[in-house]
Amino acid sequence: MSFRLFVLSVLLATAFAQSTTSRRHFRWSRHSRYRHHRTRTLRPTGGFYPTGGLPTGGSPTGGYATGELPVPTSAAAPVIPSSDVPSYSRPISSAPVSSVSTVVVTTVVTTPLPSTVAPTTAVPTTLVPTTVGPTTAAPPPATTSKASSISSYAPAPSSPSGDGSKKGLSFTDPSVLTPWAGKGVGWTYNWWTTRGNVPKEMDYFPMMWCPTKLSVKAWEDAANTAISQGSTRILGFNEPDQTGQCDITYQAAAEGHMAYMNQFKGKAKIGSPAVTNGGGQMGLTYQENFLNACNGNCSIDFLNMHWYGNKQNAVYNFQLQVNKTIALGEKFGINEVYVTEFGMNDGTAQDKADFLNQVLPWMDGMAKVGGYAYFMCSDGSLMSGSSISPVLGAAYASA
Template identity: 35%
Template sequence: SSAAVYSSAVVSSAATPSATSSPSTGGTKRGLAYNDASLTTCFEGDNTISWAYNWAQTSSGLNSKFEYVPMLIDLRDQFTSTWETNWKAALKSGSTNFMSFNEPELPAQANLTPKVAAAKHIVYMNPVKAAGGRVASPSVTNGDATQGYGLGYLKAWDIECAGQCDYDVVNIHWYDSATNIQYFKDHVTEAHTQSGKPVWLTEFAATGSDDQVATFLKTVLPWLDEQPFVEKYSYYMVADGKLVSGTTPSTIGSVYASA
């Protein structure tokens, strides 16, 4: 299934890279989430954006200006069977960061218990770390932690890992109203506080008018850039009607590239 369906309407999501918190991530924290690499070309001149990912294992034509970040989205054989070959090729070609499972607490996404996600992280992601890559935890939504979603799932996963899961950062998503800026800041901060790890916010989006979303971005992007524990973030997503309009940045895309 297309990555475009991933998380677009779900309860939550979130993270990205910084020169201050990790020398391996390069220039800026800001990244792009895409399905069609050709749509990212309108951002190639923006030095605010340094990396990109497509919920996949190969970049499908992404410009080498951006660091490509591979993901092992879930445990279907079509993904696990190619993972070792693809992560090794990506590492060799300059990728330094790698993502684990996508929203495993959601039945419509990776759909894994914390126990299975921990066991399989050890199998598939620990070798990436051992080979010199930097590895993220499974990405989680901003759903109700008390019901086993989001940061509650992440905590349960870490317990199941029993110290055996090699990972460098926690990967979170966030979806909510553009007016809930304090909730956004609190959630990103809590992910770091709970885990003691840097944060990647690899999906986030705000609902509201273009003006409200622009105000949200102009407020939270500088805040994300200022937080030493935030390494990477990417707004959802490079698609028509979202960060792009046709082949040029949308109103929101222009704010994202410049704020």
């Protein structure tokens, strides 16, 4: 009897242990399925999204992810020209290149004004002035045709400034220019009027950012100082066709150009406003409306353009926009174009370097392209900290 009770107790203990193990296995399996369902995908700028839960509208907060779009290897198929796209965006200059391939997001950003220079006049509450108050009389009406009048201000393309290179750098901190000494940089600008510690071998182009930022007299003094320090060109308003930038009507831009820029005819080469490649009333439509509003009275030596686009067909779309700008200039007797901002919104650093390796030699060979500046000389783009970035920056430096 005692032996039978012993065997029975062993069997009962074994059965209880198996039952406990089975329940634990069931709980673990259910938890595993739940965890699998909640597997998350890394967001482009940190944090996570649940799998399948990427937003269907809007964009993640800040930044952008790498897009895996094909690069054309032959003549591009018909595409929508970038100038016809109804939106305009450029990447945040400090955004690091991401290797995550989730969703492509572009973010419109404002070009920063250097914090070291304060406007000398209060900024009006509206960004679209109804009048521009010049301190000197406006030029008399033109007595010749529109094209010939502007052409009289526009010389034939000459050798680029600085050390002879078309390559330029846009910056907000002049210390980032130091590593570029001896890298063939011909000119620089910083969206403002003061040269600062720009290396002597590089020309500096002051910019009249917007009539809402400086009085005519303040700009006159600043530009004359820059010219006395060796500046050979002055840049017009920054993206007057873009909300968040200069953002004024083309009529106000024409009046402002005559008031601010015409006085430097014969002292320096004068650039038009820098327009985006946006569609609709932006971009080259705005530029042409501006030139028509000038009615032959604006002193202009070169047209100023910006371009941003995505990786797919980037080379084709960029060259198309440059050629359209050249054609517009020729229509008004203006024989030179400067590309003072350009860049790819998506893609890896190597994708962008490949883009530069194609478009920089092309622009160097274009007689009517006077200069270009990739956006921009800062950490995360052409720079990595205080050094030239090893892929994108190196491609620009070696061009």
